[in-house]
Amino acid sequence: MSEEKIVWSGTPSQIVNIGVFILCLLTCFLIVPIFYALWKYIVVKCTKYVITTERIKITTGVFSTQTDYLELYRINDLTFEQPFLLRIFSLGNLKLITSDTSTPELTLQAIPASEELQNEIRKHIETQRDKKRARVVDFT
Template sequence: MREETLWVGTPSHVARLGTYLLCLLFCWLIVPIFIAIWTAIKLKSTRYVLTTERLRITEGIFSKRTEQVELYRVKDMSMEKPFIYRMFSKGNIHLITSDHSFPNFKLEAISDVDVLMDVLREHVEICRERKRVTEIDID
C-alpha cells in the first residue's frame, strides 16, 4: 500500500499569544519587536504532516530537524482545548508513543482538532491491524 498524506498543518499564532502581548507592551524598548518577529518565524517554521503510515514534525529556521513516529507506535492520545484556544477554534493533541526517541509530543494550537483526532485514531487502528501489532502493558 502506498503512503498518502492525510493532513498538513502548522501551529497557530494563538500558541504564542502571551509572548506577542508582552512584546507589544514593551515595544518601546525595540528589542521585543525582534523577539516577536523571531517567535512568529520560529512558530511558522514548524510543520506537522500526517500520512497513512506516520506522523512527521519538522522544526527549525536555519537548520531543520524532523522527528517521525510510526502510527502503530501510538499508545494513547488526548485532546486539550484551553479557553483561549477555544476562542479561536484551536486545540492541542497529546500523543504518547512506544517510540524511545520521541515518547511524548504535542501537536500544538491546531485547527479542526476534533476532526484530526478522529482521523488520527482511525489510521492508528488501521496501521496496527495491517502490521498485526497489539499492545501489552506490564507493570
C-alpha cells in the first residue's frame, strides 16, 4: 500500500492583492487603507494549500481556521487560467470542478508553476481513480 506524499504545498501569491495595494498607496494619507491592505495581506498569507498524492487540503482563516479536504478522485475537471497580471509574474490559477458536495468548485489562486502542477495533479487523479475503482459518469 502506497503512503500518501505531499506533491506541493504553498500559499497564493500576494499579486492577487495588487489592486488593493496600489489603491492604498494612492490614498496613503488616510490611515484606514493601510489597515485594509494589511488585512488583505494577512488573509492571503493565512490561506494554505497542500496537495498530496490522495487529496487537496485547503486551510483558510485568520482568527479561526477552516480546513477542507478534497479527495483527488472526486475532481471531474481541471482548468488552467492565466490572466494577464498573473502571466507577467509566471503565476496561474487552477480551477477544479468536483463532485464533492461541500466544494463543487475550487480555485487555487496565484500558484507558481501552475501548469506543471496541473499535469502532476491530473496524473494523481487518474492513479486515485484506478486505486478506488471510481469513474466519472456524465448524464447529459
